[in-house]
Amino acid sequence: MQPPFHRFAEFASLTCHDLEIVGDWSANQRIMARNSTIRREGEPVTGVFFLVAGWASSSVMLRDGRRQVVKVHLPGDLMGFPSLALAAAGETLEAITDATICFIPNASLGKIFEQSLRLTVGLFLSTQKERVALMQGLSWVGTTSAQERVSAFILDLYDRLDAAGLVKDQNFNFPLTQQFIGELLGLTSVHVNRTLRRLDATGLIVRTRGQLRIADPDGLRALTPQQPPKFAGETGWLRLCRGTAD
Amino acid sequence: MQPPFHRFAEFASLTCHDLEIVGDWSANQRIMARNSTIRREGEPVTGVFFLVAGWASSSVMLRDGRRQVVKVHLPGDLMGFPSLALAAAGETLEAITDATICFIPNASLGKIFEQSLRLTVGLFLSTQKERVALMQGLSWVGTTSAQERVSAFILDLYDRLDAAGLVKDQNFNFPLTQQFIGELLGLTSVHVNRTLRRLDATGLIVRTRGQLRIADPDGLRALTPQQPPKFAGETGWLRLCRGTAD
DNA sequence: CGGTCCGTTGAGAGTGATCAACGTTAGTGG
DNA sequence: CCACTAACGTTGATCACTCTCAACGGACCG
Numbered sequence: 001m002q003p004p005f006h007r008f009a010e011f012a013s014l015t016c017h018d019l020e021i022v023g024d025w026s027a028n029q030r031i032m033a034r035n036s037t038i039r040r041e042g043e044p045v046t047g048v049f050f051l052v053a054g055w056a057s058s059s060v061m062l063r064d065g066r067r068q069v070v071k072v073h074l075p076g077d078l079m080g081f082p083s084l085a086l087a088a089a090g091e092t093l094e095a096i097t098d099a100t101i102c103f104i105p106n107a108s109l110g111k112i113f114e115q116s117l118r119l120t121v122g123l124f125l126s127t128q129k130e131r132v133a134l135m136q137g138l139s140w141v142g143t144t145s146a147q148e149r150v151s152a153f154i155l156d157l158y159d160r161l162d163a164a165g166l167v168k169d170q171n172f173n174f175p176l177t178q179q180f181i182g183e184l185l186g187l188t189s190v191h192v193n194r195t196l197r198r199l200d201a202t203g204l205i206v207r208t209r210g211q212l213r214i215a216d217p218d219g220l221r222a223l224t225p226q227q228p229p230k231f232a233g234e235t236g237w238l239r240l241c242r243g244t245a246d
Numbered sequence: 247m248q249p250p251f252h253r254f255a256e257f258a259s260l261t262c263h264d265l266e267i268v269g270d271w272s273a274n275q276r277i278m279a280r281n282s283t284i285r286r287e288g289e290p291v292t293g294v295f296f297l298v299a300g301w302a303s304s305s306v307m308l309r310d311g312r313r314q315v316v317k318v319h320l321p322g323d324l325m326g327f328p329s330l331a332l333a334a335a336g337e338t339l340e341a342i343t344d345a346t347i348c349f350i351p352n353a354s355l356g357k358i359f360e361q362s363l364r365l366t367v368g369l370f371l372s373t374q375k376e377r378v379a380l381m382q383g384l385s386w387v388g389t390t391s392a393q394e395r396v397s398a399f400i401l402d403l404y405d406r407l408d409a410a411g412l413v414k415d416q417n418f419n420f421p422l423t424q425q426f427i428g429e430l431l432g433l434t435s436v437h438v439n440r441t442l443r444r445l446d447a448t449g450l451i452v453r454t455r456g457q458l459r460i461a462d463p464d465g466l467r468a469l470t471p472q473q474p475p476k477f478a479g480e481t482g483w484l485r486l487c488r489g490t491a492d
Numbered sequence: 493c494g495g496t497c498c499g500t501t502g503a504g505a506g507t508g509a510t511c512a513a514c515g516t517t518a519g520t521g522g
Numbered sequence: 523c524c525a526c527t528a529a530c531g532t533t534g535a536t537c538a539c540t541c542t543c544a545a546c547g548g549a550c551c552g
Contacts, residue, residue, distance in 0.1 A: 011331070045478075045485070058381075060381055060382070060385050060472075061472075062385065062389060062390070062471045062472050063471055063472055063473075064471070066389045066390075066471070067389075068381075068384060068385035068388045068389050070381045070384060070385070081374055081377070082374045082375075082377040082378045082381065083374075083378075084371060084374050084478070084482060084485070084486070085257070085371045085372075085374035085375040085377075085378060085477055085478055085482055086378060086475055086476060086477055086478055086482075087476040087477065087478050087479075087481070088476065090378055090381070090475050091381065106485040106486055109486055110485075110486040110487050113363060113366060113367055113370075113486065113487070114363065114487075117359060117360065120359060120366060120370075121359055123370070124359075124366075124369070124370055124373070125330060125331045126331075127370070127373050127374065127377065128327055128328045128329075128330050128331035128373065129328075129331040130377060131327070131328040131331075131373065131376060131377055131380060132328045132329075132331060132332060132336055134377060134380040134381065134384060135304075135306055135314075135316045135328065135336070135337065135380065136306070137384055138314060138316060138380060138383055138384050138387060139306050139308065139314035139316070141384060141387050141388045141432065142314045142387045142429075142431070142432030143308060143312045143313075143314050143429075143432060144308070144312075145507080145508095146507080146508070177529085177530065177531090178530075178531070179529095179530080183388075183389075185388070186387065186388030186389060187508075187509090188508075188509060188510080189530085189531085190508090190509075190510080190511095190531095190532090190533090191507090191508055191509075193531065193532060193533085194508090194532090194533090197531095197532080209517085225308045225309055225310070225312070226306075226307075226308050226309055227309075229332055229336050230332060230333040230334065231331055231332055231333065232291075232330070232331055232332055232333050233333075235333070236330060236331055239291070239330070239352040239356075240330070240352055240355055240356040240359065241356050241359070241360075391539080391540095392539080392540075423497085423498065423499090424498075424499070424500095425498080433540075433541090434540075434541060434542080435498090435499085436500090436501090436540090436541075436542085436543095437539090437540055437541075439499065439500060439501085440500090440501090440540095443499095443500080455549085493552100494551100494552090495550105495551085495552085496549105496550090496551085496552100497548105497549090497550085497551100498547100498548085498549080498550095499546105499547085499548080499549095500545100500546080500547075500548095501544100501545085501546085501547100502543105502544085502545085502546105503542105503543090503544090504541105504542085504543085505540105505541080505542075505543095506538105506539105506540090506541075506542090507538105507539095507540085507541085508537105508538095508539090508540100509536100509537080509538075509539085510535100510536080510537070510538090511534105511535085511536080511537095512533100512534090512535090512536105513532100513533085513534085514531105514532080514533080514534105515530105515531080515532075515533095516529100516530080516531070516532090517528100517529085517530075517531090518527100518528090518529080518530090519526100519527085519528085519529095520525100520526080520527080520528100521524105521525090521526085521527105522523100522524085522525080522526095
């Protein structure tokens with residue numbers, strides 16, 4: 001089975017040469033068990049990770065043990081990049097489900113910068129996209145009610161899973177505990193429960209053990225505080241490399 | 247006066263060639279009046295901005311008009327990068343004080359990727375650093391009390407201003423309204439007022455019209471939920487371009 | 493001198509937190 | 523297949539941090 005490269009091609013379709021480089025990464029895959037730690041905060045940064053299958057999370061710890069989940073990673077995502085700027089890893093990466101990952105050592109990343117302008121710009125824009133996602137998450141947590149937050153999160157997840165080809169009939173795998181969702185959205189698990197329950201009772205979503213169905217996408221979107229961002233796609237690459245400015 | 251290039255050199259000291267490129271940007275400076283909009287959300291993305299002097303902000307708007315401030319930009323910062331990944335600008339850039347900025351068109355950015363590996367990696371790591379800052383902000387808003395948030399923000403500002411050489415005797419310019427701080431930290435201006443007032447009454451900070459003094463840095467840091475991240479500096483560049491992995 | 497923006501303060505309300513208990517599910521080992 | 527256990531989901535009662543609404547004072551600016 002072909003690894004999910006859709007995230008690499010989202011800003012620039014890949015050449016054969018690029019595909020070769022990226023393909024090399026997939027060579028040595030590792031399988032991490034559910035709930036195991038891929039890299040802990042504070043550990044040395046020897047590279048980044050490519051998530052081939054399964055779900056994972058990035059989170060940061062506060063002094064007193066409180067945890068903020070920063071991102072839910074889905075198949076195709078790159079993980080651990082922010083820590084490249086730090087002296088030691090600044091985020092903890094964990095497998096939410098059993099997960100297949102590839103380790104990409106620093107040196108391999110360096111080679112990309114030297115060898116492929118296309119991939120370099122792709123990685124650069126991909127990082128900017130993650131930044132947009134973080135800005136979005138911040139605006140959810142900073143300004144919206146629990147119901148708006150949960151709705152927005154579910155729809156975002158839905159869109160991303162769809163892009164990865166993991167949605168079927170508005171139905172998808174949903175392995176997140178309510179505790180986890182709380183740590184992601186800045187709520188307690190108790191309140192996440194009440195909110196999900198309310199969405200369920202209203203007929204917007206249907207929860208069945210480990211699965212989630214968006215019963216009423218439009219109704220759910222109406223609860224959402226903002227429209228999802230529209231990404232540049234190929235034009236992002238063109239803007240930077242074809243000098244459209246005059 | 248030399249423009250503040252410290253943010254460019256933080257991950258890799260610049261060669262003459264690099265300095266030339268970066269210097270070119272400073273050629274056409276523009277002065278934006280206080281409270282004026284540099285680029286509004288939804289407008290086309292024709293380039294990014296370099297903040298030479300003054301303060302600016304990035305913010306995102308919600309449907310109903312609520313606003314989340316995402317970042318306070320200080321002299322030396324690059325602004326508008328996340329929108330490179332979007333079809334239209336996803337953040338509004340505004341001048342908080344009178345501000346001197348340089349416009350960097352997309353084509354100029356493209357040239358960097360083609361001409362300077364050093365600057366490319368520098369920009370890349372700089373972006374990762376911004377991501378770390380966002381993760382930090384998210385963890386503040388998601389998990390901490392008003393007092394912790396405000397303390398952490400003030401100290402972060404202090405550190406960044408210090409890096410830009412804008413602190414004197416633990417004293418610095420502070421042109422932010424309480425409304426603005428509220429929109430940044432997910433609080434109302436009323437509550438920001440009470441929190442600042444309390445910090446002032448406790449003797450941790452001293453506010454004098456437009457200025458802020460950190461009276462008790464250690465006391466303030468004790469209120470903070472997490473330690474500030476340690477950045478990689480030059481080693482970040484080395485990791486990626488000297489292939490230290492074996 | 494008047495207007496507007498900003499900071500300040502008070503009273504009251506509410507969303508979401510906390511605490512606590514119980515039910516349910518899944519995983520484990522006999 | 524069942525007993526046992528731990529993790530997770532559910533629910534209720536109570537609490538409190540922060541919001542909302544409202545008013546007033548001061549500073550700055552035209």
